[in-house]
Amino acid sequence: MRSAPHRPVGPDYTGWLPGVDDLCYGGDYNPEQWPEEVWEQDVTLMREAGVNLVSVGIFSWALLEPREGELDLGWLDRLLDLLHGHGIKVDLGTPTASPPAWFFHTYPDARVVTRDGTVLGFGSRGMASPSHPAYREAAVRITTALAERYGDHPAVVLWHVHNEYGAPVSEDYSPASATAFRRWLRERHGSLDALNAAWGTRFWGQVYGEWEHVGVPAAAPSIVNPAQRLDFARFTDDALLACFVAERDAIRAHSDRPVTTNFMAAACPATDLWKWGREVDIVSNDHYLTAADPRNQVGLALAADLTRSVAGGKPWMLLEHSTSGVNWQERNVAKRPGEMARNALSHLGRGADAIMFFQWRASRSGAEKFHSAMLPHAGTSSRVWREVVELGETLRGVREVRGARVHADVAILWDQESFWAQDLEWRPSVDARHRERVDAFYDRLWRDGLTTDFAHPEQDLSPYRLVVAPASYLLTADAAANLTRYVESGGTLLVSFFSAVVDEHDAVHPGGFLGPLRRALGVAVEEFLPLRAGETLGVRFEAAPGTDGAGRVDTPGTGAVVRGDVWADDLALEGADVVGRFVGGPADGAPAVTRHRLGAGTGWYVSTRLDVDALATLLAPVYDDAGLAPSGLATDVEVVRRHADDAQYVVALNHSDAEQKVPDLPDGTVDLVSGDRVVGAATIPPAGFRVLRSPAR
Ligand code: GAL
Numbered sequence: 086m087r088s089a090p091h092r093p094v095g096p097d098y099t100g101w102l103p104g105v106d107d108l109c110y111g112g113d114y115n116p117e118q119w120p121e122e123v124w125e126q127d128v129t130l131m132r133e134a135g136v137n138l139v140s141v142g143i144f145s146w147a148l149l150e151p152r153e154g155e156l157d158l159g160w161l162d163r164l165l166d167l168l169h170g171h172g173i174k175v176d177l178g179t180p181t182a183s184p185p186a187w188f189f190h191t192y193p194d195a196r197v198v199t200r201d202g203t204v205l206g207f208g209s210r211g212m213a214s215p216s217h218p219a220y221r222e223a224a225v226r227i228t229t230a231l232a233e234r235y236g237d238h239p240a241v242v243l244w245h246v247h248n249e250y251g252a253p254v255s256e257d258y259s260p261a262s263a264t265a266f267r268r269w270l271r272e273r274h275g276s277l278d279a280l281n282a283a284w285g286t287r288f289w290g291q292v293y294g295e296w297e298h299v300g301v302p303a304a305a306p307s308i309v310n311p312a313q314r315l316d317f318a319r320f321t322d323d324a325l326l327a328c329f330v331a332e333r334d335a336i337r338a339h340s341d342r343p344v345t346t347n348f349m350a351a352a353c354p355a356t357d358l359w360k361w362g363r364e365v366d367i368v369s370n371d372h373y374l375t376a377a378d379p380r381n382q383v384g385l386a387l388a389a390d391l392t393r394s395v396a397g398g399k400p401w402m403l404l405e406h407s408t409s410g411v412n413w414q415e416r417n418v419a420k421r422p423g424e425m426a427r428n429a430l431s432h433l434g435r436g437a438d439a440i441m442f443f444q445w446r447a448s449r450s451g452a453e454k455f456h457s458a459m460l461p462h463a464g465t466s467s468r469v470w471r472e473v474v475e476l477g478e479t480l481r482g483v484r485e486v487r488g489a490r491v492h493a494d495v496a497i498l499w500d501q502e503s504f505w506a507q508d509l510e511w512r513p514s515v516d517a518r519h520r521e522r523v524d525a526f527y528d529r530l531w532r533d534g535l536t537t538d539f540a541h542p543e544q545d546l547s548p549y550r551l552v553v554a555p556a557s558y559l560l561t562a563d564a565a566a567n568l569t570r571y572v573e574s575g576g577t578l579l580v581s582f583f584s585a586v587v588d589e590h591d592a593v594h595p596g597g598f599l600g601p602l603r604r605a606l607g608v609a610v611e612e613f614l615p616l617r618a619g620e621t622l623g624v625r626f627e628a629a630p631g632t633d634g635a636g637r638v639d640t641p642g643t644g645a646v647v648r649g650d651v652w653a654d655d656l657a658l659e660g661a662d663v664v665g666r667f668v669g670g671p672a673d674g675a676p677a678v679t680r681h682r683l684g685a686g687t688g689w690y691v692s693t694r695l696d697v698d699a700l701a702t703l704l705a706p707v708y709d710d711a712g713l714a715p716s717g718l719a720t721d722v723e724v725v726r727r728h729a730d731d732a733q734y735v736v737a738l739n740h741s742d743a744e745q746k747v748p749d750l751p752d753g754t755v756d757l758v759s760g761d762r763v764v765g766a767a768t769i770p771p772a773g774f775r776v777l778r779s780p781a782r
Contacts, residue, residue: 101400101438101487102242102367103342105174107137108480108487109439112459113405114139116164117148118448124164127446128171130460134470135477138174139445140404141165142231143248144210146180150227153187158234169240176345176404177241179231179332181224182248183210192219198259201304205254209452214257215324216265221331228332229339236340244344245404246332249371250325255355256317258301262324266301269320283590284312308510311591318505322357330364345369347404350391351384354508357501358395359541368396371405371443374428376418380528382723382740385428387527389435391499394539398490402439403432408469409457417455422468423772426476427723427738430774433480434725434736435536438487440480482758483776486734489727494713495530496540496549497523503559506591507583514615516651517583519556522694526555526581529700533708534716536725546571551711557584559591565601572605573684577711579704580606582652582692583613598654599690606688607661607681614653614671621650622670624677624693626702627663642702649693653677656692664706667693678703680710719745722769728781735777739769747775754779 102109111131116124131139142149142161151157168175189196189207195217197205205211213220228246235241274280277293286292291310293299302309302317333344343366348358350370362368370392374381392401408425410417420428429440447458459473507519530537530553538549542564546552552571557564557580565585572578585602587593594600598610616622626642646668653672656679665678672692681688687710695703708714718724721741727734734757739745747767754763757776767775 102138102174105137105242108433108484109138109174109402109441110134110477110480111136111138111173111445112140112442113143113444114141115144115444115446115448117145117160118450119446121163124167127460128167128173130465131173131445132171134459134474135481136173136445136459138176138242138439138441139168140176140178140245140441141168142180143178143245144180144183145178146183146227147185149180149231150185153191153223156230158230161235165235165238165240169238173240174242175238175240176243176245177231177235178245179224179228179247179336181227181246181328181332182212184213184220184223188213188220188223192217194259194261195220196259197254197257198262199254200256200258200302202258209253211253212257214259214261215328216257217259217261221328224328225331225335228335232336232339236336236342241340241342243367244336244340244342246329246336246344246346249347249349249353250329251353251355252349255325255353256321257324258303263301265324266317266320267296267299269323270299270316271296273316284310284316285590285592286310311506311509314509315502315506315591318355319502321355322360322501325356326361326364329361333364343367345402345404347371348392348395350395351388354501354504358391359501362395362397367402368392368399369402369404369439372403372432373405373407373411376410376414376416382427382431382738383528383531384524385431386435386531386723387524389432389437390493390537391539393436393491394499396436398436400436400438400488402441403429403437404439404441405443406432406441407457408442408459408461408473410455411457412453412455419457421772422472423774425469425472426479427740427772427774429476430479430736430776431723431725431738433483433486434491434727434738436491436727440476479758479776483734485732485757485778486727486776489729489732489734491536491725491727493536493538494550494711495535496538496546496552497526497530498542498552498554498557499523499539500542500557500559500564502589503557506587507556507558509591513583513613514651516618516694517615519558522555522581525695525697525700526553528697529704531723532697532715532720533701533704534718534724535713543567546576547574549576550713551577551579551707554578554580554584556581558586559589560585560601561589562601565605568602569605569683572686572688575685577687577689577707578605579689579691579707582654582694602688603659605681605683606679606690607659607683608676608679608690609657609659610654610692611657612655614655616651616653616670620670621648622653622693623647623668624649624665624695624699625668626665626678642705645702647695647699647702649677649695649699651694652692654692656690661688661690664689665691665703680706718747721745722747731781732778733781735775735779737767737769737775737777739771739773742771744771745769750777751779751782
């Protein structure tokens with residue numbers, strides 16, 4: 086079984102950033118884009134806004150090493166000293182996400198090649214081939230130079246390696262990548278026979294007789310072997326991670342400050358964050374709202390909960406979000422008054438002890454000039470600036486929250502390998518999308534006010550009352566055994582359709598679909614029955630058996646008929662009770678939702694796609710089994726709690742335009758920002774927030 090998700094291999098930085106006894110507030114600071122006179126004004130305004138940490142140098146390679154091997158660090162010396170003089174700490178970047186022009190000129194074969202053979206050029210930003218020896222060497226060289234020079238600089242409290250590994254490109258089909266892929270395959274599979282077996286190469290006559298004949302899964306006449314593509318996704322992730330580890334170790338040779346790299350939890354398909362979380366000293370994340378989604382606070386919460394889970398529950402850092410609109414979506418919607426603070430506090434409530442932005446001062450030139458900033462083009466007379474200053478004050482007011490932990494009774498399974506596999510071509514239905522199911526179940530839990538962790542299917546699940554598997558297409562035998570044990574020992578497991586279909590080689594499980602979960606769920610899938618586009622069916626909920634097994638009792642939702650679409654299964658019962666039956670569709674009258682008692686727990690299976698409203702009907706009896714209940718708060722109210730030994734902190738956000746209430750607060754509750762006592766219920770102003778301290782429960 087996997088150990089705790091977050092286990093840094095270096096020094097244990099549970100004590101937060103060295104010498105920092107505060108929540109962190111600030112952003113990416115790119116002063117090299119401005120004349121040095123502006124820097125003085127920057128630091129003065131940073132003090133005014135309450136900024137205490139900035140990320141520096143992330144895209145500065147071309148300035149730091151203008152010609153190969155020639156360093157120019159003078160400007161960075163001056164900058165770090167200036168920041169230090171004003172008491173502003175530094176998260177120092179390694180600039181390896183954007184190699185200089187000379188690099189690509191000297192090493193043209195280190196350019197990334199896309200799947201269709203396009204060689205990516207210079208003039209933007211982005212990775213060189215992560216597997217090219219010249220890139221690795223140059224990256225470690227500039228990182229070492231920075232670590233030697235600034236490893237014990239008093240301003241530097243954190244190292245920021247690279248930027249968002251996996252973006253804007255991750256997979257590389259260059260010759261350097263092909264060589265590295267073969268090396269990786271030899272290590273993973275040991276022999277060509279093992280590789281041929283794992284990839285099922287007898288199908289379509291793909292059997293390999295020589296290692297040299299094995300290639301990257303570039304574009305081919307028809308779809309490429311899915312197991313090969315899955316291995317290539319794993320290899321790509323490992324290649325990126327190896328780049329991080331090489332830089333991290335180069336830093337550690339000269340500096341005892343913690344090392345992070347900014348993740349894009351839930352937004353970067355290339356990285357398996359469970360692995361990455363074990364390699365960083367402090368987990369950090371970037372998050373940007375999806376402007377097109379009017380309820381994008383839910384996606385934000387999902388990303389924050391995933392980041393906290395990757396951090397093993399430890400406090401983490403939000404290294405980037407935006408003060409208002411971004412510049413790279415189709416319609417870059419500006420944040421409305423109060424929205425930035427609610428976004429920041431949702432991250433805080435979900436475990437972030439640093440609230441940072443991209444970026445400090447808006448850029449006049451280049452690709453991101455229309456991106457919002459802490460100091461916008463409109464300057465300090467703007468609403469955004471006033472809200473930035475206010476947020477700084479708020480964070481000072483709530484600083485005692487730092488270090489407090491979030492507790493969750495529910496976990497959603499998240500396994501990047503399964504998502505990689507499910508995303509490949511020629512699946513039973515293009516409408517069965519893993520992310521859509523994760524989002525829908527998460528949204529239901531969010532609306533029900535149940536704080537949710539994410540968990541790897543092989544990790545210890547015993548802390549959770551309820552585990553939801555919305556999209557576990559690839560489920561290893563070990564993971565299935567783990568889930569079965571979880572049920573037997575009293576857990577409630579809810580599995581959604583198209584789960585436990587294949588093993589780690591994308592080969593269908595012996596025993597058929599759902600094979601290794603049949604014991605836990607008491608049901609088998611005989612055949613998938615995907616629906617046509619737009620086709621719907623009904624699910625009628627029936628009375629479920631009493632929990633003591635005697636007689637049938639009315640469970641919540643009995644008699645309700647809800648609508649499903651996308652999918653149905655032809656199910657064979659193997660001990661489970663039928664809780665819902667199809668009305669119409671290809672399996673009319675047959676089981677749609679089942680419930681199975683195993684040992685001390687219960688395994689539920691749902692074989693169609695229910696939307697977030699219909700999920701309420703499904704989840705009512707599931708919550709019953711798990712001993713959970715929805716919070717009963719208004720849908721637009723978000724409440725999250727952090728727990729310390731002697732206090733619990735309640736972060737309450739009102740996403741509506743009407744005043745809302747958080748009831749039933751214990752005696753002794755205090756508003757951390759105003760200092761006022763709160764008796765019974767707290768009102769939250771329209772579009773506003775409250776951060777409260779209550780006695781520990
Ligand atoms: C992030 C990136 C930043 C900036 C930002 C804009 O993905 O790390 O450098 O480009 O997006 O939203």
